[in-house]
Amino acid sequence: MNKILVWDWPVRIGHWLLVGAFALAWLTGESETFRLVHAFAGGTLVGVILFRLLWGVLGSRHARFASFVRGPGAVKDYLVGLLTRAEAHSAGHNAAGGWAIVALLVFGLLSGATGWLVYQDIGGDWLGEIHEAMASGMLAVVFLHVAGVAVSSLAHRENLVRAMLTGLKQGRPDEAIASARPLAVILLLGWVAACAWWLAR
Numbered sequence: 001m002n003k004i005l006v007w008d009w010p011v012r013i014g015h016w017l018l019v020g021a022f023a024l025a026w027l028t029g030e031s032e033t034f035r036l037v038h039a040f041a042g043g044t045l046v047g048v049i050l051f052r053l054l055w056g057v058l059g060s061r062h063a064r065f066a067s068f069v070r071g072p073g074a075v076k077d078y079l080v081g082l083l084t085r086a087e088a089h090s091a092g093h094n095a096a097g098g099w100a101i102v103a104l105l106v107f108g109l110l111s112g113a114t115g116w117l118v119y120q121d122i123g124g125d126w127l128g129e130i131h132e133a134m135a136s137g138m139l140a141v142v143f144l145h146v147a148g149v150a151v152s153s154l155a156h157r158e159n160l161v162r163a164m165l166t167g168l169k170q171g172r173p174d175e176a177i178a179s180a181r182p183l184a185v186i187l188l189l190g191w192v193a194a195c196a197w198w199l200a201r
């Protein structure tokens with residue numbers, strides 16, 4: 001197997017923006033002083049996720065949902081393979097990790113939508129409670145996701161965090177993507193800035 005390009009630029013920039021936005025939103029969630037920063041981080045998170053949903057259809061091969069959202073059989077096979085050390089290597093996301101990604105996107109959207117309503121003074125304390133529950137749910141999946149990345153990196157002797165930075169993973173030449181789609185990053189950043197401004201105003 002060779003080093004091949006699997007993650008395009010929007011996937012990588014979007015991923016690390018999401019990490020930063022979630023961390024900032026989590027750290028400022030309880031503070032009155034940083035309420036605007038919290039809303040801005042939440043708006044950034046929602047902007048990245050909305051873009052990612054579109055990119056899951058229009059993006060490069062391994063970014064598309066159709067390539068990594070797999071049925072329960074594939075998830076079971078991957079997990080059993082991990083236990084028996086016979087797991088299949090995937091150039092893109094593995095079958096179990098794919099569902100963690102879906103859960104992160106759903107929890108992120110629900111956190112963002114409930115947070116925006118609370119920010120607009122719509123709904124009472126109960127909506128604030130739901131907002132906190134969604135953010136906690138997301139944090140729980142983040143822990144699972146990071147643990148999954150660590151286990152998978154060890155199992156395949158491949159640094160997946162570095163791959164999310166460089167875009168390069170082990171794979172067959174025919175599994176590589178043809179372009180890293182750098183220009184789409186301009187769209188991503190413009191869209192995210194607009195969402196963050198609009199949702200936090």
Ligand code: HEM
Binds near residue numbers: 014094104160161
């Ligand atoms: C707020 C925290 C996080 C969120 C919301 C998050 C979300 C995501 C999402 C949505 C993806 C899919 C990427 C895509 O296809 O667009 C992903 C993949 C990935 N994330 Fe995270 N992530 C978080 C934290 C982290 C951290 C802290 C690390 C590193 C320690 C990490 C490492 C990775 C890696 C390596 C992948 C690729 C997994 C693979 O090879 O299949 N993530 N993450």
